[in-house]
Structure formats: structure tokens, C-alpha cells
Amino acid sequence: MEKKNEQQVGLKREMGLFGGIGIIAGIVVGSGIFYLGSYVLERTHMSMGLALLCWIVGGVVSILGGLCFAELGACDPAAGGMVVYLDKAYHPVVGYMFGFTSWLLSGAGSISAVAIALPTALQGYFGFSEMTIKIIAIVLIIALTAYNCFGIKLGALLQNVSLVAKLVPIAIIVIGALIMGRQTPDLSLIPAGYDGGIGGIIGMIAFATVATLWAYEGWTNANAVAEEIKNPGKNLPGALIIGIGSCTLLYVLFNFAIYRVIPHAEIVSMIGEGNLYLGTEVANRIFGGLGGGLVLAAMLIAMLGSANGMIIAFARYYYAMAVEGHFFKSQAKLSKKYQVPTNALIWQAVICIVLVLLRNLDQLTSLVVFSGMVFNTLVVIAVIIYRKKFPNLERPYKAWGYPVTVVISVVLFAGLMINTFIEDPVTSIIGLVVPALGAVVYFIFDAKMKKEKAQQ
Structure with a gap:
């Protein structure tokens, strides 16, 4: 009886619009803003104009997907986000496949990668050994998990504070570069010396846009906490549109600011030598030694916020899977006092720690990119399926331009x-x-459930 009441209490709606934006921007804007621009330039044959276009295209792709996620989240604001939509639109096994992949590999791997990346950024200053880096990463995972066991309100507060704290140094660098930069970048959409056709340009844009999507990765996670957002029919769509739109503007401005400070020939030379952190070079040229400190501070805070946001969001997937019935029952339990999925948070931390011990940063960051795009596509298609299967469902928000978008x-x-x-x-x-x-x-759990029901 007590268990039933605990389940009925449910998650607390304590997160507002800014909290939702904080989850999105907090996860999206990580250390990638400082080095991914180099990969985008490489894939566009060092064309600054094409590179900026690809950042815009990546943002547009993310916003179009965000509009679809916004409709689903507004009409079905349940914890678990994608797990729930895939369950209802297709079959529970589809949502389970997504949640299981996140639990075992992609979600835990993402948290572990960021946790390792944070002390790695300090390695040049303190000379940390590989084992020391792993120990610091494990301590970070344990500390953030413990912190988020005390309620979504505290988790969202850290997310909001870290978001503001990392945007301040980034804004200082961008504004300083735009004002003090003396370069007039060539924004032509045809790479220098390129003699191919339009097909080659389109292929180039597609290849480089994939690199930008690494930087936009994470916007889907606001839906995972929809059950904890106040007035989700209004605040969730607002958070997705404002959050993704703001990140797009930030990325475009940041990369343009780089082009204003560093001459094109020097950018080509730096990337050719493996120096990918162009933003750090910009900060050093504008502010001297202080600039390097600004970048380091922004990177550390960005990674802290990204790890915190993922720990909050991913645990809600596993909670939703357990509530549905085909996952470990313990992960469906909520803390009586704080109404958070404590067991899901703890088990998530255990898997993250195991991955930290078994894998290095390069191996972790390359895990399961393809499956993420597969499930994102299925969720976008789910908007059409939801409208056909649940025509009478209240929709406080509808995707703009449906079905074209x-x-x-x-x-x-x-x-x-x-x-x-x-x-x-x-x-x-x-x-x-x-x-x-x-x-x-899933089918192993399903067979077990059917057997238990038959014995009752």
C-alpha cells in the first residue's frame, strides 16, 4: 500500500521556463564550442562562409526536430520523454531499445566522457596522471549524483547557475573579438581553388553539418524532465525553441569572432598542426594570459553543467522504463521526501564509473552516435503517428508548418x-x-511478466 502511495505522489513540478532552457543549453554548450569549429572548417575545405552556413544548417535541423519534440512533450508531458513517445507511437520494445542503449552505453558513456574531459582540461597545469584523471572523474560523478538526489529544484538551480557562469566568459571573448578583431573574413560559399560542381558543395555541407550536430547534441533531454516542468504545454516548447535558437546564435557568433581575430592563413596552419582550440588562441591574443584563464574557466563550468544536466535527464529514461514494467523494479522507486528516482540515479552512476575505469576519453566520445540519430528520426515521425492514433489528445502546442517541417x-x-x-x-x-x-x-522481461501474471 505504501508503495502505491509513493508511486501516486509522482515527480514534483518545480522547474520553470529558465530551468528548461538551462537543461538544454547546459548540456548543449560544453567544451565542443572551443574546438568543433576546426572540424567544420576542415570539412568545408577551410571555407569560412561555408563553415558558418553549416553552423546555421545544424541549428535549423535541430530546431526543426525541436518543434516536433515540443509538440510531443506538450501533449504528453511524462517523465522519460523519448522512451514514452516511442512506446506509444510504435511498440514498448522501441522505447525500451532507446532507453537500454542510453543506460548501458550512450547516456552513461556521455556522462563518463565529460567527467573525464574536465580533469583532462587541467592536465597541462597540474600534470595529472591517467589514473588521477579517472579518480577525479569518479569523484565528480558521485558528487553530482548525490547532489541530484536532493530534488529537481537543486539540480535545476545548479544548471541555471552554471549556464550563466559559463556564458559570461564566452560572451566576454565574443564581444572582445568582434570589437577588437581587425580581420575581414572572406565569407564566400565557394572554397578557394575549388573547381567541383554544386553536388560537391552540397556533400561538403552535409559532411560538415554532421560535425556541428555534435555541438548541438543534448537538446532532446528537456523532454525527459517534462513531468517536472511547470505548465509544460507552454514552458517546454518555449525552452526548446529559445534554447536551441540561442545556442545556434552563440555558435555562429563565436566562430565569426574567431575569423575576426585570426587571419585565414594562420587558421589553416594551426589546424594543420593539430591545434584545434581556436577560441583559446583568440582569447590569448585579445586578453593575454587572462584570456587563457577565461577559456579554461568557461570550459570547466561548461563541462560541469553538461554533466549535471545529463545526470538529471538520463535517469528519467530509466525511471520511465521501470514504471512501464520491463526494467528493474527498483528503478521505478521515488525518494519519499524529494520525489526523485534515487535508485535510477545511483545505478546510472555505477555504470558511469565502470565505463570511466574501462575506457579512455577518445573511446567514450565515439560511442553510439548513429543510434541517437535513428531514435531522433523515429521520434520526429512519431508526431504524425500521435496525431493519427490520438486525435483527441489535447495539444497546447502544435509543430509549426506541420506536416512539411x-x-x-x-x-x-x-x-x-x-x-x-x-x-x-x-x-x-x-x-x-x-x-x-x-x-x-525486453522480451526476457516480457516473458517473465507474463509468467508471473499467469501464476496469479
């Missing part, structure tokens, strides 16, 4: 998936094998 989103995601499979087939195959393993586990 949905179709465009699916086509864009499909194109990016095909491109990723061609460029990185091994990661793509892993991204399909792990969800398939999740399906096997």
Missing part, C-alpha cells in the same frame, strides 16, 4: 544517418547492435 526533419536526419554510416561504419554498426541487445532483454 516533419517531413523536412525526417529527410535531413535520414541524409545525415546515411552520411554517418558511410564515413564511420563501425560506430554505426555498434549503434544498431546495442539496441538489438536491448530488444532481447
Whole structure:
């Protein structure tokens, strides 16, 4: 009886609009803002104009997907986000495959990667050994997990504070570069010396846009905490649109600011020598030694906020899976006092720690990119399925331009998936094998549940 009452209490709605924006921007704006611009330039044959266009295209793709997620989150504001939508639109096994992949690999791997990246950023100052880095990463995971066991309100507060704290030094660098920069960047959309056709340009844009999507990764996680957002029909769509839109503007301005300070020839030389952190170079040139400190502070705070946001969001997926019935029952339990999925948070931390001990940063950051795009595409298509299966469901927000925007989103995601499979087939195959393993586990639980019901 006590268990039933605990379940009825449910999660607390204590997060407002800014909290939702904090979850999105807090996860999205990580250390990638400082180095991913180099990869985008490489993939556009060092064309500044094409590179900026790709950052805009990446933002547009994310916003189009965000509009679809906003409709689903507003009409079905349940904890678990994508797990719930995939369950209802297709079959519970599909949502389970996504949640299982996140639990075992992609979600835990993302948290572990950021936790390792934070002390790695300090390695040049303190000379940390590899084992010291792993120990610091484990302590960070344990500390943030323990902190988030005391309620979503505290978790959202840290997210909001870290968001503001990291945006201040980034804003100082961008404004300083735009004002003090003396370069007039060539924003032509044709790379210097390029003699190919329009097809080659389009292929270049697609390949470089995939790199930008690494920087935008994380915007889907606001839906995971929809059950804890006040007035989700209004605040969730607002958080998605404002959050993704703001990140797009920030990325475009940050990269343009780099072009204003560092001459094109020097950028080419730096990237060729493996120096990818162009933002750090900009800060050093404008502010001297203080600039390096600003970048380091922004990177550390960005990674802290990103790790905190992922710890909050991912645990809600596993909670939703357990509530649905095909996962470990313990992960469906909520803390009586704080109404957070404490067991899901703790088990998530355990898996993260195991991954930290077993893998290095490069291995962790390459895990399961392809499967993420597969499930994002399925969720976008779910908007159409929801409208057909649940026509009477109240929809406080409807995706703009439906169904055109949905179709465009699916086509864009499909194109990016095909491109990723061609460029990185091994990661793509892993991204399909792990969800398939999740399906096997689902049917094992399903058979167990049916057996228990038959014995009652």
C-alpha cells in the first residue's frame, strides 16, 4: 500500500521556463564550442562562409526536430520523454531499445566522457596522471549524483547557475573579438581553388553539418524532465525553441569572432598542426594570459553543467522504463521526501564509473552516435503517428508548418544517418547492435511478466 502511495505522489513540478532552457543549453554548450569549429572548417575545405552556413544548417535541423519534440512533450508531458513517445507511437520494445542503449552505453558513456574531459582540461597545469584523471572523474560523478538526489529544484538551480557562469566568459571573448578583431573574413560559399560542381558543395555541407550536430547534441533531454516542468504545454516548447535558437546564435557568433581575430592563413596552419582550440588562441591574443584563464574557466563550468544536466535527464529514461514494467523494479522507486528516482540515479552512476575505469576519453566520445540519430528520426515521425492514433489528445502546442517541417526533419536526419554510416561504419554498426541487445532483454522481461501474471 505504501508503495502505491509513493508511486501516486509522482515527480514534483518545480522547474520553470529558465530551468528548461538551462537543461538544454547546459548540456548543449560544453567544451565542443572551443574546438568543433576546426572540424567544420576542415570539412568545408577551410571555407569560412561555408563553415558558418553549416553552423546555421545544424541549428535549423535541430530546431526543426525541436518543434516536433515540443509538440510531443506538450501533449504528453511524462517523465522519460523519448522512451514514452516511442512506446506509444510504435511498440514498448522501441522505447525500451532507446532507453537500454542510453543506460548501458550512450547516456552513461556521455556522462563518463565529460567527467573525464574536465580533469583532462587541467592536465597541462597540474600534470595529472591517467589514473588521477579517472579518480577525479569518479569523484565528480558521485558528487553530482548525490547532489541530484536532493530534488529537481537543486539540480535545476545548479544548471541555471552554471549556464550563466559559463556564458559570461564566452560572451566576454565574443564581444572582445568582434570589437577588437581587425580581420575581414572572406565569407564566400565557394572554397578557394575549388573547381567541383554544386553536388560537391552540397556533400561538403552535409559532411560538415554532421560535425556541428555534435555541438548541438543534448537538446532532446528537456523532454525527459517534462513531468517536472511547470505548465509544460507552454514552458517546454518555449525552452526548446529559445534554447536551441540561442545556442545556434552563440555558435555562429563565436566562430565569426574567431575569423575576426585570426587571419585565414594562420587558421589553416594551426589546424594543420593539430591545434584545434581556436577560441583559446583568440582569447590569448585579445586578453593575454587572462584570456587563457577565461577559456579554461568557461570550459570547466561548461563541462560541469553538461554533466549535471545529463545526470538529471538520463535517469528519467530509466525511471520511465521501470514504471512501464520491463526494467528493474527498483528503478521505478521515488525518494519519499524529494520525489526523485534515487535508485535510477545511483545505478546510472555505477555504470558511469565502470565505463570511466574501462575506457579512455577518445573511446567514450565515439560511442553510439548513429543510434541517437535513428531514435531522433523515429521520434520526429512519431508526431504524425500521435496525431493519427490520438486525435483527441489535447495539444497546447502544435509543430509549426506541420506536416512539411516533419517531413523536412525526417529527410535531413535520414541524409545525415546515411552520411554517418558511410564515413564511420563501425560506430554505426555498434549503434544498431546495442539496441538489438536491448530488444532481447525486453522480451526476457516480457516473458517473465507474463509468467508471473499467469501464476496469479
